[in-house]
Amino acid sequence: MHHFDADLPSEIDRVLRDFLHRAGEPIRRTEPTFGPAVDALSDFVLGGGKRLRPTFAWWGWRGAGGDPDSEEAEGVLRAVASLELIQACALVHDDVIDSSDSRRGSPTVHVAFAARHTQGRWLGSAESFGRAAAVLIGDLALAWADDMFAECGLPAPALLSARPAWRAMRTEVLAGQYLDVHTQATGDASAEAALRVDRLKTAAYTVQRPLHLGAALAGAEQPLVDALLEFGGDIGVAFQLRDDLLGVFGDPSVTGKPAGDDLREGKRTLLLALGLAYAEQQGRDGERKVIADAVGDSRLTDAEVDDVRQALVDVGAVAEVERRIEEMTAGALASLQRAALAEPAAQRLAELADRATRRTS
């Protein structure tokens, strides 16, 4: 197997490390005070993440005929790795928006910079300083994503044909984040709203557009792109539904997150929307109340989390979400066959689909 295929995450890390070093060098010289901000972004990007988006993009390229032994392969690695910088912007800004304290087991960027302020006994509000730094560091990630993509070294026609995917991806993730915040604010607890967020934030941004981007870089024709978009739409939503189930039912020792944390944070998922709707339809007022009261209750006990689990099982919401995951995974695999991708991409995407929708963490 080609070593790019075999060890994709390390190759992604390599080109990211390289880019971050080259991008940071001139501004560190011009303005050393900005160094800690550049460090924070580098540490964030290199410090974790499953490299999911670059992986889908890479297999989109390979599936459309991209050759890992070609001259372009290194440029493609850089182009797909730049998706991690978009993701860094999304997460750093998301943490500001949600006032989250920790991410990947470390303090979030705004919390870390607030701590610098406190330690330095600086003037004004530490919280405001931390937020300002995180807004600017997220902006830097987004600007650098574009730099890394545009300067990846691929020929201009390849880059130009990937622009529609690149353009759609960034607008769609922002629309998804806005929709998410808006849905929480309006208290829209419908299954339809939850699915719309899933389609934009997870399916489009995490799977469809990366696949689209990769395939476009290889000069794929529209029918292939369409089949990949269908595959990605189904897999992306299935992935999110699995995530929702794990957020309530996951084993903390495997997921690394406290049991029921999604409930405490008030995340509006399809699982909860179905739970509420089914309880209502079945006239089970007790279950409806257990679920409704739990969402967003930051002091929810483990026993109460257990009650919510039971209610979600009893009204049939869990079974329905599992059924949809099955159905969408099957649909996705059918689209994948229709796409008639070059191997080993077809097999690797099928494996990714399987892992994403059956995972336990």
Added chain:
Amino acid sequence: MHHFDADLPSEIDRVLRDFLHRAGEPIRRTEPTFGPAVDALSDFVLGGGKRLRPTFAWWGWRGAGGDPDSEEAEGVLRAVASLELIQACALVHDDVIDSSDSRRGSPTVHVAFAARHTQGRWLGSAESFGRAAAVLIGDLALAWADDMFAECGLPAPALLSARPAWRAMRTEVLAGQYLDVHTQATGDASAEAALRVDRLKTAAYTVQRPLHLGAALAGAEQPLVDALLEFGGDIGVAFQLRDDLLGVFGDPSVTGKPAGDDLREGKRTLLLALGLAYAEQQGRDGERKVIADAVGDSRLTDAEVDDVRQALVDVGAVAEVERRIEEMTAGALASLQRAALAEPAAQRLAELADRATRRTS
């Protein structure tokens, strides 16, 4: 005179309006909830601003031989107009960072979205919702700036040669904003810190890099670029120093801002830094205290603003800032002559320099 040269701001507005319409169309269809966010960005971009950055970029292009009658002219208009979208991101995020309530006589974006929340009697904090929306709308502006630039229609080699300017500009403005926030937090009142912020936030971002970008789009050689960077560095700082003087001494009926508002907001300028340093050197403790106490005092009266003005004049800070503006303007005009730009660019840039440094509003 060519109509692009004669009526640049309207041409900039035309291509911005066009881009915003085309960029907004697909996402409005996909997710109508996002419509108000797209509207807010469009209104912000089309609702005001002096088009300073596109103007400098345009004249950089013209000065390096760009022909307004050529096929490329329309693409160059789009490329330089995209700077207004970077500026929209900078301002919308700056207003979040500074918690500013109004901008260009209207509520800031975060305040306007907080008001939507309040009017809709939505759940949670209106302030948090407003901030979330403004962070995402600023991100959208930055992503769209890159889309508008990369898809302006110019040939790939021209775009590629403009990438160094494009890349530096976005990183430098973020470094300048971070340095500004950092300087306020550490209470660094030195002239050196104030000048470093001016060099990054105003000179590099507003004048040097736009000129550099325009010249690069015309395929300028390095000596010409260097001369423009020298011109832009001097004019950019001089422009900011004039702004600082107007912020304290400007006539409210002309500037549109209450007298002394820069003082109340605690803006750390070279003018104030020199005022404090000179008072100290001259042993004028009364003047030093008047200036030091005024900075950041949101309840400063008009009489107290008058005292600060008198103190800044008496210790010689105003004369020194005026002297520097003169000196830098003269230096800038010398660099401009060395650059031997194509006319009418040389004359128009000299006029811009003159207007920027002698203006009263």
